Ligand SMILES: Nc1ncnc2c1ncn2[C@@H]1O[C@H](COP(=O)(O)OP(=O)(O)O)[C@@H](O)[C@H]1O
């Protein structure tokens with residue numbers, strides 16, 4: 001009995017930080033309709049800044065209650081100010097842009113914060129300070145419970161109550177509620193919308209920072225906190241319902257309990273349990289426990305040009321490019337070939353992703369799951385079945401497709417930012433399964449010794465194999481978009497109402513497209529595994545998904561040839577930046593700059609500038 | 623009466639506390655052109671959305687060609703032979719005019735999962751014939767995102783005709799057009815309805831169009847039918863005159 005009670009209390013205490021982060025995320029989304037992917041980074045900053053302030057305040061004012069608690073509060077306030085700054089400098093300019101732009105911009109912020117944190121606090125995990133007078137544990141019916149957990153248990157309801165007072169008893173709160181219900185209405189009320197949004201960003205980031213700072217005595221600070229909490233916060237927000245603070249609380253408590261009791265039965269897979277809860281909730285209530293449907297799926301669409309048949313000049317250009325690539329081993333060294341292999345594989349990955357993002361109109365933020373799925377499928381076959389390379393490369397795509405089929409079934413029920421968050425959360429779950437299931441997947445150590453068959457073991461031979469596979473894959477994807485299937489997919493994006501009214505099952509079209517896209521991503525992953533000779537969980541990590549997004553985005557979402565240009569640009573840029581100290585920071589700034597300055601992407605820019613030389617004339621998109 | 627293309631029986635829908643449509647019952651016969659008129663907010667669009675499944679009715683049933691289609695999704699009702707146009711035009715902006723029609727034809731021929739063919743080369747002649755029929759064949763290669771409003775309405779009509787419908791639902795098909803253009807479009811619609819015995823239900827604010835083309839007029843006000851019958855009868859109905867404040871029904875000249 002005492003054991004169960006303590007377990008429940010432990011669950012409640014772990015719900016606290018999660019609730020704070022999710023509440024901030026939900027609040028920001030409710031008012032601005034921006035899903036702040038950098039929210040996890042604010043949480044991480046809260047922890048690191050809190051750590052420093054506790055030490056500084058401790059030296060200044062003695063190590064009492066006042067110093068400790070005011071340090072945590074100040075840390076949260078500073079994070080709130082950083083959030084407001086991000087809103088003013090970046091997001092304010094892109095509220096009216098398609099949601100992809102906002103997601104990419106906030107991802108740029110993630111990169112910048114990662115590097116700044118590394119630079120400021122170093123790479124090692126830091127232990128959190130103990131709260132004064134809250135060391136040790138109390139006994140509850142003979143079972144120990146850390147004293148600090150009591151603080152966390154209280155924090156959730158207290159913040160919820162303060163929130164309720166703020167939203168219901170203040171003018172700011174009334175505006176927030178009005179904006180959450182109807183964004184246009186706020187403008188009509190004559191409110192200064194810009195400052196309302198900045199205020200909301202401050203408050204949301206403050207909550208994330210507070211969440212990070214409050215968990216210090218339990219969890220300390222490390223550089224993986226940002227993505228770690230992001231996936232969990234997405235699950236909470238999806239389960240609770242976007243824009244609903246009470247929903248976030250309910251969901252955080254639910255997930256907290258699940259984790260507390262889940263570790264007793266399946267200690268290795270609490271994330272999988274989370275996924276199961278989310279899956280059940282989504283099937284029963286697609287917009288979350290307390291969410292309302294009208295809040296999602298109103299993202300602005302990009303206006304594409306119609307697909308035109310490729311002109312002969314463009315075809316000749318493409319042929320020349322392929323010929324140059326075939327001949328590349330003649331004039332490229334080993335290092336250049338390795339780079340080119342990476343570019344080709346990532347171009348295939350990006351083209352597969354682009355099919356979903358562009359013509360499909362669905363921003364998948366978890367495509368690394370299928371890239372990594374293909375890589376692991378090939379590697380596992382080598383390890384456990386000893387099958388030859390050619391067979392493994394044939395089997396990698398269907399394996400990845402199977403994964404995409406299962407995950408896609410859930411994801412296509414939703415659209416817009418919900419789709420982005422769901423795909424990311426699912427990818428994170430796949431990653432954690434691979435990461436934690438060490439006996440089969442090798443866990444963090446990965447799987448080694450994935451070498452090409454003898455006939456392809458020479459670098460040049462493998463390069464040609466990659467070139468052949470990727471060219472074929474990219475052409476197949478391109479053809480698919482020109483096929484009736486691809487048109488029907490695009491019709492569903494252009495106007496779901498019209499598509500359904502001419503007999504198109506939009507969801508099914510998207511589901512099949514998602515699966516096919518997963519298959520091509522899987523082929524890229526399989527090729528990648530053999531190119532590196534090994535597979536690590538990194539191939540499935542969020543960073544890989546973001547790479548794909550950025551390649552698509554750099555290239556320009558509206559261009560079929562965009563992913564190619566994007567893959568080349570990003571790989572080249574990374575190769576260049578990797579040698580520098582703070583490459584993430586520079587990459588992040590580059591991403592933000594592209595969002596703000598070249599919204600039509602590289603290929604779009606080239607098309608607008610030079611398109612007429614190859615017989616392409618921009619129509620709608622520029 | 624058997625043989626009706628459309629029968630609505632006690633349709634009702636409320637949003638929050640507001641009853642947008644209350645117990646609507648009516649039928650449309652093959653080849654019959656019926657106008658559903660009423661002031662803004664009367665519930666006409668809501669009614670259309672329930673007929674083709676875009677909205678789920680709170681109560682009541684819909685029958686198309688004798689089959690109960692209540693609760694069916696729009697795509698399934700479309701396959702039964704219903705085409706529709708929307709008050710806010712719904713075409714595919716990143717498609718050309720011809721491709722919009724081709725898309726509907728591809729769906730009609732159940733080729734939505736064909737990944738091998740080329741959509742651009744499919745059903746070219748049939749698409750051209752439909753565009754010819756609505757008089758925009760010269761716009762075939764234009765991107766829809768760039769068309770004038772009146773032309774978009776014609777594209778939408780061509781798309782709605784792609785499945786050889788037995789019933790056309792047209793929500794304000796001529797809104798935003800010049801008066802001469804409006805009459806021409808309805809002329810065209812009437813001709814198609816007569817030739818192929820398509821039942822047409824349309825809403826319209828232009829009384830010239832309504833009285834010039836409808837076989838029957840139904841007047842809706844605050845979610846209910848307040849009058850229904852041949853044009854002459856409806857025009858003289860005192861309740862209808864009260865709703866329309868008399869004036870706008872008068873300038874009709876036959
Ligand atoms: N999705 C909706 N949510 C809430 N109210 C709606 C919705 N759609 C229509 N209404 C309301 O229902 C009533 C009928 O609207 P509508 O069917 O569009 O009228 P009409 O087409 O005759 O102008 C109006 O009062 C309108 O405000």
Ligand SMILES: [Mg+2]
Nearest residue numbers: 666667668709
């Ligand atoms: Mg209407």
